[in-house]
Amino acid sequence: MEIVRVTNYEEMSEYAAELLFRKVQTQPNVVLGLATGGTPEGTYEAFIEKAKRNDLDLSQITTFNLDEYEGLASDHPNSYHAYMKEHLFHPLDLKSEQTHLPKGNAADLEAEAKSYEQLIEDYGGIDLQLLGIGENGHIGFNEPGTPHHSRTHIVELKESTREANARYFENKSEVPKRAITMGIASIMDSRCILLLASGERKKQAMKNLLEGDINETFPASILRSHPYVTIIADEEALSAVS
Ligand code: F6R
Numbered sequence: 001m002e003i004v005r006v007t008n009y010e011e012m013s014e015y016a017a018e019l020l021f022r023k024v025q026t027q028p029n030v031v032l033g034l035a036t037g038g039t040p041e042g043t044y045e046a047f048i049e050k051a052k053r054n055d056l057d058l059s060q061i062t063t064f065n066l067d068e069y070e071g072l073a074s075d076h077p078n079s080y081h082a083y084m085k086e087h088l089f090h091p092l093d094l095k096s097e098q099t100h101l102p103k104g105n106a107a108d109l110e111a112e113a114k115s116y117e118q119l120i121e122d123y124g125g126i127d128l129q130l131l132g133i134g135e136n137g138h139i140g141f142n143e144p145g146t147p148h149h150s151r152t153h154i155v156e157l158k159e160s161t162r163e164a165n166a167r168y169f170e171n172k173s174e175v176p177k178r179a180i181t182m183g184i185a186s187i188m189d190s191r192c193i194l195l196l197a198s199g200e201r202k203k204q205a206m207k208n209l210l211e212g213d214i215n216e217t218f219p220a221s222i223l224r225s226h227p228y229v230t231i232i233a234d235e236e237a238l239s240a241v242s
Pocket of ligand 1: 034035036037038039040066067131132133134138139140141
């Protein structure tokens with residue numbers, strides 16, 4: 001596990017964007033795993049700027065997102081589909097065939113979970129998976145207690161996660177109670193992983209991740225057993241780590 005300590009959110013975003021940029025440059029048909037939330041917004045912004053400035057060829061990349069809320073259509077403003085279109089796909093003019101997210105409003109969610117997992121496999125797996133981390137250690141929407149062998153599945157969101165995400169909705173009651181997410185095993189199959197963490201809010205999670213035991217009660221801890229993980233974290237996020 002490589003830990004890159006940076007000063008703040010801007011530096012984290014710049015560093016992560018540079019890694020993504022180089023990855024696409026050296027492997028133009030790269031399969032990227034992507035995350036939503038506040039953490040990667042700056043990375044996407046910096047990546048778009050770099051890609052445009054350097055005329056980066058993005059025509060062969062494929063993307064798979066980690067998760068989506070249950071019941072939200074892709075054009076719902078709070079869906080992760082909408083987030084990705086706004087923050088990355090539209091600014092980069094990616095074709096819809098290049099980008100994939102689980103469909104939260106699929107009629108049969110179990111079937112959707114299976115076919116999403118299959119699709120990732122059909123593309124040869126994920127080369128680089130971008131991750132944020134929840135305060136309770138979740139990665140994707142894999143909440144504490146999720147089995148390490150889990151694949152893409154439907155989850156009940158913890159109240160703490162719904163509260164943390166309520167900032168994107170009019171009020172907390174609108175935050176869906178369930179979501180569809182890649183599982184822990186799906187994430188661990190990625191050839192390399194880039195986890196980003198910024199701000200004081202993440203300091204306990206980073207301490208647990210770096211100093212705690214590997215167990216299912218703190219989902220991100222499994223990353224310690226992955227051979228190629230890079231963590232880019234700022235000083236606040238690392239402030240509780242000894
Ligand atoms: C989002 C995701 C989540 C977030 C986590 C942190 O696709 O999978 O695991 O990465 O909830 O969210 P932020 O970045 O908003 O603190």
